[in-house]
Amino acid sequence: MSELPSDITQLLPVRSVGVPDALTDAELLTLYSTADPSLTLVRANFIASVDGSATAAGLSGRLGAPADKRVFDLLRQLADVVVVGAGTVRGEGYGAMLLGDAAAAWRVARHRPAHPVFAVVSASLSLDPASDVFTKAPVRPLVLTSSSADPARRQALEAVADVVSCGEQRVEPLRLVAELRRRGLTQIHCEGGPSLLGDLIAADVLDELCLTVSPTLEGGAGPRITRAPAGPPLDLRALTLDHLLLSGSMLLSKYSRAR
Structure with a gap:
């Protein structure tokens, strides 16, 4: 879809x-900025086809276009x-988190660090310490895991990340947000995947x-943008539409949680 416009x-x-x-980029930054960045904000950015798939041929990037990539980078x-x-x-195929x-x-x-921190969520620690995610990172990454994760894998990753x-057994969203907030990382941005968004x-921290x-x-072959954890169905989470943007035939929306 690279032939689509970026306007x-x-x-x-x-x-x-x-x-x-x-x-302009400045106007888009204003639309997506928060009034007080010192307050905790948990935001997610996802893409879906009109018929609800989060991927095409297994990759979300195949659904994107220049305008979507532009907002992706600004977020x-x-x-x-x-x-x-x-x-x-x-x-x-993520690499280092470089702006x-x-x-x-x-x-x-x-007066902010040049680059955001990259935090990878992995209960099992099935990550390669030699990957660019870690070795080329401009800021030491975080790996958010469970206490029961394999000690040998944990030790290997501790050489390249915090x-x-x-x-205890899984990454708990409330603990995740609290740990990031404790580090002064209040503007929390999630890019996937469906299980993490479902959690x-x-x-109710999104x-x-x-x-x-x-x-x-x-x-219809691909997944939805969110996958619910095990348990009874949730009550509906009400949202408010903050803005709706258009690029060609692509819609870009921002919703906030009505608390």
Whole structure:
């Protein structure tokens, strides 16, 4: 879908007459910024096809386009920490969490570290300490795991990352958020995958969901953006639509949790 445009216009809320249609990066940053970044915010960013698939041929990136990638990068620019499940790190081929020079300079000018922290969630610690995620990271990554994880794997990863227990048998979302907040990482940004998002929703710690609807039909083979943990069905979590953007036929929305 690389032939699609990167220009983004705002559908809702309606903008003032006379304002140029195409949004600048500065305007997009304002739309996605929080009023007080010192307060904890848990945000997730996902993409889905029109028929509800989170992937195409197993990869979420196949659903994207330049406009979606543009917002993806800007959301990282705003984050203190980017949290990703280990399965997504492996499946999507993640490397080191490096921002571009302009984004890093923007952060430094606002008295923030040049790059966000990369936090990988893995209860089993099935991660390669020699991968670029760790060896080329500009900031020492975090690995969020359980106390019962394999001690040998933990020791190997501790050479390249801070390994933090966030639960006894599994990574517990409330513990995860508390550990990140304790480190001063209040702007928490999740990029996947479905199981991690399902855990955040079940624990009711998700404050915002940025959802891109790709103008494609996947056919029904792929997963949803969220996978519920074991247990009884949840009560519905009400959301408020904060804004709706358009690029070509792609919709980019931001919802916040109505508390």
